[in-house]
Amino acid sequence: MVKRLTKHGNSLALVIDRGVLDLLDIDADTPLTITTDGNCLVVAPLRDPARQKKVPRGAGECSIESMAEP
Numbered sequence: 001m002v003k004r005l006t007k008h009g010n011s012l013a014l015v016i017d018r019g020v021l022d023l024l025d026i027d028a029d030t031p032l033t034i035t036t037d038g039n040c041l042v043v044a045p046l047r048d049p050a051r052q053k054k055v056p057r058g059a060g061e062c063s064i065e066s067m068a069e070p
Contacts, residue, residue: 032046
């Protein structure tokens, strides 16, 4: 999936498609963490630490490209 940033006041915004929001159970009130490795930007929902212990690492990983329409 290729996206472009959208002008929002003096900032730029990344619009996230409904399918991705639903998949990650994200809405306008969900706090997000933003990190980078210097090359990639990673935006992830901030989850309860108790939930993190119950869900194995990698269990929720997915490919955004797999959601793209043909």
